[in-house]
Amino acid sequence: MKTRGRRGKLAAILAVALVTALAGCARPVGDFGRAAPSALHDEIMPAMGRARASADGEPVSRFNFTDQEREMHDRVWRFLVAPHAKDWFYDTAVELQRTRLTAATDLRFDPDRYYQHLRAQTYASSRVRYQTVASDIGHDLATIPSTFIAICKVIEVDRQRAIAVDNVSLGAPDGTYQVAARTWENDQKISWFVRALGYRFNAYSTALDRLLVETPHEEARIVDARLAEMETYVHRARARDFCGGAGTGFVSKDGPLPSRFERQAYPAEPLVRK
DSSP states (O other): OHHHHHHHHHHHHHHHHHHHHHHOSSOOBOGGGOBOOOHIIIIIHHHHHHHHHHHTTOOOOOOOOOHHHHHHHHHHHHHHSOGGGGGGSOHHHHHHHHTTSSSOOGGGOOTHHHHHHHHHSOOSSTHHHHHHHHHHHHHHHHHHHHHHHHHHHHHHHHHHHHHHHHHOTTOOTTHHHHHHHHHHHHHHHHHHHHHHHHHHHHHHHHHHHHHHHHSOOTTHHHHHHHHHHHHHHHHHHHTTOOSSSTTTTSOOTTSOOOOTTTTOOOOOOOOOOO
């Protein structure tokens, strides 16, 4: 059994090396930052990734995705990449992790990369860097509420599956495992979003601190205000509080009214299809 496991891991490693060489590996992006269709990224890499995950003993579900899960994947993916500032993000590492060709690598991401990206850009005015940070945070704030709602819906789907598998007499023989595996996969995706949101917040905060020393301007106040708003969402995400009223862009019947920050309008980006 140990030999078989080592062979499986070796095959998975070779598959990763092959795909990395062929792909370049970042997901191709089309108009408006949408992920472009790609057989390599949609079919081949995920199939190899499932083989790698299985060889490493990770749960792998054969369930079809629900509409709620697909929407969550699309909305979460927007926070795993940065189409508006892609040079500072780890696009290749993200794609390998998304397709499960590697285990989680985002735990080692350096938040200073965003500032380095800003610093390398040539602007007519040093004030524009502050405006860029404020705009990038604004794009995130425009899509966080809908992402929270999408995650909340998937949490409910997992809850319903857990009830169904214990009460449906004609379920699949491996139904219990499949439900547990898909719940694990969904939880991993949600945890990744939580880390990605925190990483973006830390990257913006680091950039603001660096800019205040390098090129101080009063525009820093706008960035600081938006960071304060974003921090509320970061705390909610880390607490796994996705289904409440205030802070998620909608009001549940038992939830408090949103604050003026939560009613703030930002230009929405199109949903990035993963």
